[in-house]
Amino acid sequence: MVETDENPFEAEDPIFELKQPLKKDTFDPDTIFHRDDEIGLYINALQDVVVGHDPNNVFVYGPTGVGKTAVTKWVRDKLLEKAAEEAVPLEVIGPINCRNYKSAYRLVNGLVNEFREPEDKLPKSGYSTDTVFDFLYQEIEAVGGNVLIILDEIDNIPPDARNDFLYELPRAEASENTPIEEAKIGLIGISNDLKFVDALEPKVKSTLGEREIKFGPYDANELRDILGYYADIAFKDDVLTDDVVPLAAAFSAQERGDVRQGLKILEKAGEYARMEGSGRVTEEHTRRATETIETDEILNYFSQDLSSQQSLTYLATTLAIIEPDHDARTKRIYTLYSSLAESIGRRVKSERKVYEFLDQLSMQGLVRSSEQNLGRKGGRRYIYNVTDDPADIINAAQKSDYSDALPSNVWEILQHHKEGEATSYEAPHGSDETQQNLWRFT
């Protein structure tokens, strides 16, 4: 029982010194670990700028959380420092995150405003796209030297901006339609979507790909150094036991080699310790954090990234996989999808629609399909699988808006699935007779 005159909040945090470096990419580390080769390539690509030659276009790519943005900012700062020392005219804009701009107009507008003083900023609308492009060219020309534009998450560039930005802009100085004569433009594009590059037109690809720098995943030793650096800043002295950082590093290395995930584990482990009133973060807290981190990631899919129809399709696929005696074929997934949707009163979409959802899920990397040949009978069919552990998906679903749709014996089924025994689904808890019927399959 809590006394009413007691306040359960604590005035001091016994565990964390500074949480922000664990949570937000806005914290810029002053040391970059294990990216010497990539930094070397970057410096080499941008060296020309410092001595006054034309800039190269650079394309930086690799999976999520491996330092693409962090390294880019670090190199940018060093470049600006050197250019200032040498009195070389240079302006660097960005990294601008393309995700934040929904149209070409917005993006150009945003870029113009990067050049301008607060009192001269452009309004959000009121001009034509051509006019704002002219403003941009004027700003660029006014620099009178090299201008580097860094576009981050370039796979999210508004479709109507692709050609203008990735092809026309880097060539503006050669074009007679722009006022640009003195200025030289270099474009740096960053992406974690490799399919994005493949899908570009060859002419755009060759502009952007003048210099390519690939960032691979980190291994456990590298992650140990990086996470150790953040742990020193984020935690109070002596609260971390020796196993915490190596364990978080090993886990993230096994998964994707992604720093962000490692940081999340540290944060979560610290929170478990704090919640228990334990003065130290232990191996056990860290293990528990790694166990929930996967569920949390999937829960994010359910609550943010996927539409409700995609979520139900994802869930149906998972149920089809753990269900004994049935293959996870499209037909079966559709049947289960329909039951799930109806159980919580959602619209049941057509079979064709659900196939589309499956395609979208597979583009997001959540499901995978493989083709099965039917042998003598002829024909082929698709069998689906999920890329995460079904137990994690069901755990996440139970915490999501779709928990009421889950069959009541889903854990038993999963258990039987693991043990290879057969059982059938039962209707969700509290179902009436109509709903019960939804879960009786022939």
Ligand SMILES: Nc1ncnc2c1ncn2[C@@H]1O[C@H](COP(=O)(O)OP(=O)(O)OP(=O)(O)O)[C@@H](O)[C@H]1O
């Ligand atoms: N080598 C490193 N040294 C220090 N900190 C790093 C290093 N690599 C990554 N980080 C940190 O890890 C976090 C994620 O890195 P970053 O934002 O650069 O990833 P990214 O490759 O741009 O990922 P995404 O494709 O998702 O944007 C940031 O907080 C960053 O500062």
Ligand SMILES: [Mg+2]
């Ligand atoms: Mg990034």
